[in-house]
Amino acid sequence: MTASPLGDYQPGTSVFHRLSVGAKLLGLLALSVLAVAFRGTATTSGLLVVAIGCCVVAGVRLARAARALRGVLVAMSLLAAYQTWQRGAEHAFVVVGALIGLLLLATVFTTTTSVERMVDAITRWLGPLRRFGVNPELVALAFSLMIRGIPLTLAIAAETREAARARGLERSPRAYLTPLVIRVVAHARATGEALHARGLGDD
Amino acid sequence: MTRIELDRVVVRAPTPGGPVPEVTVLRETTLELTERRVALIGPNGSGKSTLARLVNGLVEPASGRVRVDGLDVASKGREVRRRVGFVFTDPSAQLVMPTVVEDIALSLRHQVRGREARAEAAREVLASYGLADLADRSVHTLSGGQRQLLALAGVLATDPSILVADEPTTLLDLRNARMIGDLLLGLPQQLVLATHDLDLAVRCDRALLVDDGAVVADGAPDEVVAHYRATVG
Numbered sequence: 001m002t003a004s005p006l007g008d009y010q011p012g013t014s015v016f017h018r019l020s021v022g023a024k025l026l027g028l029l030a031l032s033v034l035a036v037a038f039r040g041t042a043t044t045s046g047l048l049v050v051a052i053g054c055c056v057v058a059g060v061r062l063a064r065a066a067r068a069l070r071g072v073l074v075a076m077s078l079l080a081a082y083q084t085w086q087r088g089a090e091h092a093f094v095v096v097g098a099l100i101g102l103l104l105l106a107t108v109f110t111t112t113t114s115v116e117r118m119v120d121a122i123t124r125w126l127g128p129l130r131r132f133g134v135n136p137e138l139v140a141l142a143f144s145l146m147i148r149g150i151p152l153t154l155a156i157a158a159e160t161r162e163a164a165r166a167r168g169l170e171r172s173p174r175a176y177l178t179p180l181v182i183r184v185v186a187h188a189r190a191t192g193e194a195l196h197a198r199g200l201g202d203d
Numbered sequence: 204m205t206r207i208e209l210d211r212v213v214v215r216a217p218t219p220g221g222p223v224p225e226v227t228v229l230r231e232t233t234l235e236l237t238e239r240r241v242a243l244i245g246p247n248g249s250g251k252s253t254l255a256r257l258v259n260g261l262v263e264p265a266s267g268r269v270r271v272d273g274l275d276v277a278s279k280g281r282e283v284r285r286r287v288g289f290v291f292t293d294p295s296a297q298l299v300m301p302t303v304v305e306d307i308a309l310s311l312r313h314q315v316r317g318r319e320a321r322a323e324a325a326r327e328v329l330a331s332y333g334l335a336d337l338a339d340r341s342v343h344t345l346s347g348g349q350r351q352l353l354a355l356a357g358v359l360a361t362d363p364s365i366l367v368a369d370e371p372t373t374l375l376d377l378r379n380a381r382m383i384g385d386l387l388l389g390l391p392q393q394l395v396l397a398t399h400d401l402d403l404a405v406r407c408d409r410a411l412l413v414d415d416g417a418v419v420a421d422g423a424p425d426e427v428v429a430h431y432r433a434t435v436g
Contacts, residue, residue, distance in 0.1 A: 003388070006262055009302060009339075011302070011339050078253070114302070114305065114423055115300060115301045115302070115305055116300070116305045116308055116318060116322070117318070118384065120318050141299075143299070144299065144300055144305075145299055147300075148299055148300060148301050148342075151341070151343045152295070152343065154342070186295060187295075190296035191295065191296045191299060193261055194289075194296045194297040194299070195299065196260075196284075197259055197261055197283055197284070197288075197289035197291070197297075198284075198289075198299075198309075198357075198358070199281065199284040199361075200299075200309075
């Protein structure tokens with residue numbers, strides 16, 4: 001199964017599950033700003049401790065956290081190697097450590113926030129824009145569709161890659177990308193049709 | 204029972220890059236469907252899905268009118284879609300929220316106000332279809348049968364008076380196909396069922412054989428199915 005970094009909500013009763021979406025996002029934003037504004041070994045170390053602590057309190061499963069980190073492992077390794085080469089190991093720790101800390105905090109957010117709560121929050125936040133012709137429900141639905149679309153697209157990509165491999169065409173980008181694009185577009189059309197059938201967009 | 208009326212309906216579809224700009228996918232058709240369970244059978248590409256999709260406005264006629272309970276589908280689409288539920292062949296496209304309970308809650312957005320109350324109601328719906336254990340699962344991880352059952356539960360949660368199902372058992376194994384088929388035929392709602400499953404079709408109250416964009420046989424399911432079998436040879 002292809003994993004998605006988003007939409008992987010774990011039900012629970014931790015303090016993070018009970019916090020409002022806005023409070024969690026503001027907290028994440030504040031820590032991100034702090035990590036950049038007060039860049040240094042102490043800040044990164046503190047951020048990592050806070051992030052790990054939040055994971056423990058939120059009940060984020062070890063496998064879930066590892067999966068989130070695995071997705072950026074290559075990029076982080078390359079960044080760490082580059083920073084070490086250019087500016088030394090300490091600077092590499094400051095940069096990469098801060099990014100890993102923020103990624104863990106983002107994982108806490110997605111793990112403790114159901115998509116429905118995110119959708120409700122977006123709907124509420126966009127409410128004042130209704131007078132300018134914005135439909136908050138539709139924007140929120142588009143957001144949830146985007147989240148739902150990530151694992152689906154990854155699954156289609158995996159199937160398409162397997163199909164290309166089965167035909168001995170694993171080295172052909174055309175054999176992989178053409179059916180991938182066609183299937184993703186076809187799925188988007190089918191989803192649109194299903195939304196129409198469910199009366200979504202009639203509101 | 205609800206009445207579905209097609210009055211001289213013609214459906215055309217564009218053919219980009221084809222030798223002609225558009226083709227007729229449903230020739231002039233006039234029908235009145237009042238039976239509780241109506242089966243649409245016929246070969247692939249015959250027009251039975253088009254016929255089914257007309258009922259809730261997924262397909263718009265080039266000419267003619269479609270009415271549901273007297274409501275014109277073209278001008279009263281919103282009201283019609285609240286009465287007509289639609290189940291697709293592939294439920295993956297129909298399930299739009301990440302988790303099972305969230306998808307049902309989305310269906311209930313008009314009936315139940317408030318997130319907590321909606322989630323509660325959604326869990327009750329899931330329990331009534333034996334899906335309670337799957338409530339917090341990602342829809343992406345469900346089996347084909349579970350997905351189709353969830354899609355059906357999501358549609359029925361809105362309490363439509365008509366259910367249109369477009370080949371709902373085609374992608375399912377025998378056990379799940381039978382389970383979904385039995386569930387559909389046992390519903391109190393009027394059912395319009397496009398299907399290749401002739402055993403299912405024969406259990407309906409009326410069957411229509413669609414071939415090459417036209418209804419070529421219409422009547423008692425056993426007779427229409429026998430006619431279809433004879434035509435195929």
